[in-house]
Amino acid sequence: MKSTYNLQNLTGQIFNVTAKIQSLYPELYFLLNETPLFMSPNEKNITMKDFKQYLSSIRMQLITFEKAKNKK
Template sequence: MKRIQTLTNEINKLTLKIEEEYPELYKYLDENPITMPNAEHPDMGNKVFAEYLASLKDLLEHHIETHKTKA
């Protein structure tokens, strides 16, 4: 399993890509329920970071698929 530092770097890069290349999508990142743990002391281990990274990738892939321009 990847280390938290590696996952954090990937999350940061993907978030920056979304911010720069897909600004219309960036506004939805604050609304992503995976970013809002409902526990008082949430477990922020590798699994949580990996799941968040996967959710960002899914969000971007879905956006790209549903907003393809027809040439």
């Protein structure tokens, strides 16, 4: 089944992953500032692809961080 993405869905997913990182792994949350997603109120060319890539990026960071934590 193909998932449908819209702006509300993507931003909700980004919020959920970010909130999980913030609550469970504050040390990783601090590093999210280094995750590139260059958005400003003046940016008009942000695409759904940009949001999808950012979501994928923070999910992968979370998975990698969790695996590293579990190895300790």
